[in-house]
Amino acid sequence: MEGLTPAEQRELDQRLQKRQVKEFMTVFGNLVDNCFNACVDDFTSKVLSGRETGCISRCVIKSMTTQARLGERFAELNAAMTAEMQQKMSR
Amino acid sequence: MEGLTPAEQRELDQRLQKRQVKEFMTVFGNLVDNCFNACVDDFTSKVLSGRETGCISRCVIKSMTTQARLGERFAELNAAMTAEMQQKMSR
Amino acid sequence: MEGLTPAEQRELDQRLQKRQVKEFMTVFGNLVDNCFNACVDDFTSKVLSGRETGCISRCVIKSMTTQARLGERFAELNAAMTAEMQQKMSR
C-alpha cells in the first residue's frame, strides 16, 4: 500500500473522489427506492399525502442513523481485520 | 453548465453515447429478468411453451409502453423542476 | 470483429482482465448476500453459530457448483447461437 509518488497519490485521490461521488449516488438512490417503496402505496392522488411525507422523512432519518451506525461498526471491524492481517503477514 | 468548446462538446457527446448504450443494456437486462421471472415457472421442459412465449411477448410490449409513458412523464417533471430551479437561481 | 493489431489486442486484453475482476467481485458479492440472507436470521449473538457457518459453507459450495454448471450450459448455448448467427450472416 505504501510507496506512491506524489503524482500517483494525486491520481489516486482523484479516483477516490470519483468513487465517493458514485458511492454516494448509489446509497442515495437505494434510500429513495427503499423509503418510497415502504411509504407510498396509494395512487389515488398524484401528490404525496401528509402521512406519506411524514413516513418518508422518518425513513430518511432512520436510514441515515443506520448508515452512520453501520459505518462506525464497519470501520471498527475493518481496522481489527487489517491489524490481524498485518500481524499474519509480518510473521 | 454552458460554455463548452467544440472539442469539449464532442468529448461530452461521446461519453453520453456510451452512457446511453450502458443505460439501454441495463433497461434491457431488467426487462429480460422481469419478463422471465413473471412468465416462466415450469422447468419440466427446456423449451419455452406457447403460453410462456405469449406471456413474454405481452410483457415486453407492456414494459415498452410503460417505459415510453414514464419517459414522457419524467421529461415533463424534469423540465418543470429545471425551470423552477433556474427561476430560483436567477433571483 | 476480427483484424485487431497487436497493440489493439493488448489493450483489449487489459480491459477484459479488468472486466473479469469486476465480474468476479459482483458474483462474489451476490454470493455473500445470498448465503448470508439464507443462513443468518438470529441476532441474539454477534458471532456466527455453528449452524450458521455450516449453512453458509454448504451455500457456498452449492453456489459454486451452480455457477460452474450454468457456466457450461451458457458456453454451450452461446456457441450454438454464435454458430447459427454466423451461418445466417454468411448466406
Place this chain on the structure above:
Amino acid sequence: MFGFGRPQPTSAEKIAAIENELKVVAEMHSRMIKVCSAKCLDKTYREGELSKGEAVCLDRCAAKFFEAHQIISDQLQKEGAARGFGGGM
C-alpha cells in the same frame, strides 16, 4: 441536482460535472421505471396493453416518485450539513 461550486473548472471537470448531472437524472429515471412498474403493473401479463388503471397509476407514481426524490434530496442536504452524512464511506 448537487451543486458543487468549484472556482475555475478545467475541461475535464466541466465535462465530468455535466456527465454526473445526467447520470443522476438517468439513474433516477431507471429507478422510477423499476419502482413504478412494480407498484402499478399487473404481473400476470394476460394483456399486452396497459389498462387504463395501470396507466393512471404510472402517471401518479411518476409524480410521487419525483416529489419524493426532491424532498429526500432536500432533507439530505439539510441533515447532511448538520450531521456529516456519508462520513462513514
Place this chain on the structure above:
Amino acid sequence: MFGFGRPQPTSAEKIAAIENELKVVAEMHSRMIKVCSAKCLDKTYREGELSKGEAVCLDRCAAKFFEAHQIISDQLQKEGAARGFGGGM
C-alpha cells in the same frame, strides 16, 4: 448481439465494440445465474451438493433463459425500429 454497422471504425471504436459485445454476454451470464438460482435452488441449504432435481432444473432454466433472451432481443429490435424504443432516455 446488437449490430451497429459503422462505416470505418477507429481502433478505440473497434475495441469498444468487442468489449461491449463481451459485456452483454457477461451480464447475461450473471443474470442467468441470479434468476435460475432463485428459480431452482432449495434455499434451506441442508445439502451442499446440488440434488438431481436442482441440476436438471438449472439446465432447463438456462436453456429457457437463453431462448427468452433471444426472443426478447428480436422483439425489441422489431418494435424498437417501429416505435423508437428508448427515446425517452
Place this chain on the structure above:
Amino acid sequence: MFGFGRPQPTSAEKIAAIENELKVVAEMHSRMIKVCSAKCLDKTYREGELSKGEAVCLDRCAAKFFEAHQIISDQLQKEGAARGFGGGM
C-alpha cells in the same frame, strides 16, 4: 483482500490495485447496509429514531456479516484453487 502477487507493478497497476482494494471494501460496506437494514429495521417507519432493539440488531448483523464475508472469502480461495472457480466466465 485478493492478493495478486505481481512482480514489479507500474504506476497504473499500483493505483488500480489500491483502487480495487478500496472498491471491495466500499462495496462490502454498501452491501452490509442493504442486508442489515433489511434484516433489522422495522419498515413501517412509525418512528424516525432507531429503537434500542434495532440498534443492537444492526451491530450484531454488522459483525456477523463481516465474519460471513471473511469465511466465504477464505472458502472461495481454497475451493477456487482446487476447482477453478469463475472459469465459466
